[in-house]
Amino acid sequence: MTFVADNPLATPLTRHLPLAAGLLLAFVAVPAFASDYVIEAILLPFLALSLAGLGLNLLTGYTGQVSLGSAAFMAVGAFAAFNLEHRIDWLPLPVSILLAGLTAAAVGLVFGLPSLRLRGFYLAVSTLAAQFFVQWALTKFGWFSNYSASGIISAPSLHVFGISLDGTAGRYLFALSTTALITLFVHRLVISPIGANLIAVRDNETAARVIGVPVLRTKLAVFALSSAIIGIAGAIWAFAYLRTVEPAGFNLDRSFQILFIVIIGGLATVRGAFLGAALIVIFPLLLSRFTGLAFDGVADAGVLKLIERIFFGAVIIAFLIAEPNGLSAILSRITRRFTR
Amino acid sequence: MSIFKRLAPALLAATILAGGVTTVHADDQHFPLQSYRVGPYAAGGTGFFGGFIDYLNLINTRDGGVNGVKLTWSEGETEYEVEKGVEVYQRLKTNPGIAAWNPLSVGIAYAMLDGITADKVPLITINHGRTDTTDGRVFPYAFPLLLNPYSETSGIVNYIAAKEGGLEALKGKKIAVLYHGSPYGKETIPIYELLAEKYGFSLVQIEVPHPGSEQQSQWLQIRQERPDYVVLRGWGVMNPVALSTAQRNGFPVDHIIGNVWSNSEEDVTPAGDAAIGYTAITTQASGKEYPVLQEIIKTVYGAGQGNLADQARIGSVYHNLGIVNGILNVEAVRIAQGKFGNRTLTGDEVRWGFEHLQLTPERVKELGAENLFHSINVTYDNHEGEGYVTFQQWDGQKWNVVSDWIAPDWALLRPIIEKSSEAYAAEKGLTLRTEADAENVSQ
Numbered sequence: 104m105t106f107v108a109d110n111p112l113a114t115p116l117t118r119h120l121p122l123a124a125g126l127l128l129a130f131v132a133v134p135a136f137a138s139d140y141v142i143e144a145i146l147l148p149f150l151a152l153s154l155a156g157l158g159l160n161l162l163t164g165y166t167g168q169v170s171l172g173s174a175a176f177m178a179v180g181a182f183a184a185f186n187l188e189h190r191i192d193w194l195p196l197p198v199s200i201l202l203a204g205l206t207a208a209a210v211g212l213v214f215g216l217p218s219l220r221l222r223g224f225y226l227a228v229s230t231l232a233a234q235f236f237v238q239w240a241l242t243k244f245g246w247f248s249n250y251s252a253s254g255i256i257s258a259p260s261l262h263v264f265g266i267s268l269d270g271t272a273g274r275y276l277f278a279l280s281t282t283a284l285i286t287l288f289v290h291r292l293v294i295s296p297i298g299a300n301l302i303a304v305r306d307n308e309t310a311a312r313v314i315g316v317p318v319l320r321t322k323l324a325v326f327a328l329s330s331a332i333i334g335i336a337g338a339i340w341a342f343a344y345l346r347t348v349e350p351a352g353f354n355l356d357r358s359f360q361i362l363f364i365v366i367i368g369g370l371a372t373v374r375g376a377f378l379g380a381a382l383i384v385i386f387p388l389l390l391s392r393f394t395g396l397a398f399d400g401v402a403d404a405g406v407l408k409l410i411e412r413i414f415f416g417a418v419i420i421a422f423l424i425a426e427p428n429g430l431s432a433i434l435s436r437i438t439r440r441f442t443r
Numbered sequence: 444m445s446i447f448k449r450l451a452p453a454l455l456a457a458t459i460l461a462g463g464v465t466t467v468h469a470d471d472q473h474f475p476l477q478s479y480r481v482g483p484y485a486a487g488g489t490g491f492f493g494g495f496i497d498y499l500n501l502i503n504t505r506d507g508g509v510n511g512v513k514l515t516w517s518e519g520e521t522e523y524e525v526e527k528g529v530e531v532y533q534r535l536k537t538n539p540g541i542a543a544w545n546p547l548s549v550g551i552a553y554a555m556l557d558g559i560t561a562d563k564v565p566l567i568t569i570n571h572g573r574t575d576t577t578d579g580r581v582f583p584y585a586f587p588l589l590l591n592p593y594s595e596t597s598g599i600v601n602y603i604a605a606k607e608g609g610l611e612a613l614k615g616k617k618i619a620v621l622y623h624g625s626p627y628g629k630e631t632i633p634i635y636e637l638l639a640e641k642y643g644f645s646l647v648q649i650e651v652p653h654p655g656s657e658q659q660s661q662w663l664q665i666r667q668e669r670p671d672y673v674v675l676r677g678w679g680v681m682n683p684v685a686l687s688t689a690q691r692n693g694f695p696v697d698h699i700i701g702n703v704w705s706n707s708e709e710d711v712t713p714a715g716d717a718a719i720g721y722t723a724i725t726t727q728a729s730g731k732e733y734p735v736l737q738e739i740i741k742t743v744y745g746a747g748q749g750n751l752a753d754q755a756r757i758g759s760v761y762h763n764l765g766i767v768n769g770i771l772n773v774e775a776v777r778i779a780q781g782k783f784g785n786r787t788l789t790g791d792e793v794r795w796g797f798e799h800l801q802l803t804p805e806r807v808k809e810l811g812a813e814n815l816f817h818s819i820n821v822t823y824d825n826h827e828g829e830g831y832v833t834f835q836q837w838d839g840q841k842w843n844v845v846s847d848w849i850a851p852d853w854a855l856l857r858p859i860i861e862k863s864s865e866a867y868a869a870e871k872g873l874t875l876r877t878e879a880d881a882e883n884v885s886q
Contacts, residue, residue: 139537140534144534242625257553269557345526346558347525352525352526
């Protein structure tokens, strides 16, 4: 878990070339050439979950505060964005997304308060409260879902400066731009002195306090920031990906999924969230295609699914035994081998 | 070896990018199935999709398809999760000749609503779904066939009235509704209130928090309120727990009426003796004495092609719902073929077929489904189709039908549905479809 994972000997050109190529590919080539299936079923959930993983990584990876409430903050972001879009007509979409992030930050701040006293497992249990409370409140009070009879709401149509983003490519570019901007922001943050503060709080709170890190303020601030990012991820999940919002979709399973993304991808790395989300989203699909082809007609769909689950679990265990620091560390080893 | 190692991921990726290998032929009529055979709702999923596939199989084997057009299907597992349902939708929607989607999940149906409207392919949500999609003027491609939640509520109240000796007799009676603490459970709250006011019965509605495995306090409240009937609007484990808790609190089980998601064998068997005498609403009777089931047993299971792993479940509530769903889908295709020709139809042509899906009791009898379900009468603006309901009582071994076919009070409910659908149309800036629009079919 190094502070700066990049190879310090690389020149600026070789360091930034892959990123530039990747962005070019993502912004230009994908909307032009990728099929609907790739964007709708793979890239959109990948982007939303990556962003949520990034938010949680700030909290758990960098600052060492374990949270099991991520899905709740996603739900807050999604429902806040829905209500802002629905109730305040003239609000531009980027502003509603930002305000949804702020709403999630406010809720995160409240549920972050126990972190001032609690640590480790105890904190994890207290964040569970967020998970259950938010889901309960969203189901209990009809106002949040605009009194929709079944409590499930359809996302409003997406417009930025008069341009409709309702098509597949539009929603993808919306999700991609948001994710890219926030990733850039998080990257700048973690290499700044504030990033060092976060790690100091994680590694030893007392020592951090001694060298002058404002521990309480840092913890609360990171809870708010992490929740804001996860909230925006929730808005993307609901608006750009599923086009529908239901409280049950943001359950404890989703919180665990985001936590696993962070752990598998690599704690305290920016790219870890993306690698982890890629594994969680794409690997099960590849696996189900593979079993579907290999065992077509041999076993029924239910048995195949169970085989897939066993295999998926085994792969994750194997990964973590081979490299406890996650996919990000594996990638570092591979790139080191090639650049040497 | 090392080459294979490097190539394997690429091959897999290529498969996924190419959309997988499909065995669908362009001259077939195709049904993509977002089934769920694992996860908490597998009992419903295996029964329903099993029945649906069994019926499609019967049509292929016995009749050689619908007027010579073979029926094909492909399955994707959703585990009843919305995002998996969306993935399967995206994966299967490129298959040629798609007739209709049947997700049997309101969450997945919502997530597909924009997509299928753009694709112009019908979305069938039999016995469930968003109530206001009944209004075909606003939702051209969504069909909550047979029974929406409001009609179900009306049907239950009408049944209680019939037991008491007419709607007049409801005056002064007390009904308690025990509902699941979820959006689904709460959907009918305003309708019960409306009916209570109209017919003059008093009403208590009590929430059971999800999942409902502990109900002592709710049944204590019921004991204090002393209602004449308890309506169970449950889901999953909540149903057997309600029945056994009722027995412990001394509430007579034959005065508990279950709704359409509390009516399966899986809901009563775990409660054991406590469930004997429990009555529940249904749109399709259970049992295997109907000719269509006998043919499925003979033709499909006889050839070893049956879809249910456990043959004891043939004729169970979910299996029969799947068969009825199969009949409705196949007949919509047949009706549309009558207008457009005996060939593979487009989704919009099948939509026209669903909008003319009018099966009289005589036609239902010809299909071998007399008394399995009553009739259906779908029009361009009524996508539910006036399904009749019946009531079945559990005797410890099987369900027995204990009522005639009962009609919900559609005229009373229609203005409420229109109010909701027109608000949706205004919000989305849609113009209401007319009958002439509905006749305009894209090839």
